[in-house]
Amino acid sequence: xxxxxxxxxxxxxxxxxxxxxxxxxxxxxxxxxxxxxxxxxxxxxxxxxxxxxxxxxxxx
Numbered sequence: 112x113x114x115x116x117x118x119x120x121x122x123x124x125x126x127x128x129x130x131x132x133x134x135x136x137x138x139x140x141x142x143x144x145x146x147x148x149x150x151x152x153x154x155x156x157x158x159x160x161x162x163x164x165x166x167x168x169x170x171x
Contacts, residue, residue: 112163114153120166122148137161 124133125148134141139158146152154162 112159114147114159117154117159117163117166118148118150121162124166133162133165137165 121144130144130148131141134144137144137158139161143152143154143158144162147154153159
C-alpha cells in the first residue's frame, strides 16, 4: 500500500478513533502520526507496515 493511500485510510479512521489511542496501540509517538497525517513526513517502512496492519485488521 502506498503512503498516500495509507494516509487516506488513516484520516478516515481518525473520524472514529483518537490519534492518541492509535499511537499507543502501535507504540509510535502521536507527534509522528500527526506529521504523517499532515503530509510532512513519510513513515519508515516498518512503521507504515504496522499502521497498515492495524488499519486493515480491524476492517475484517
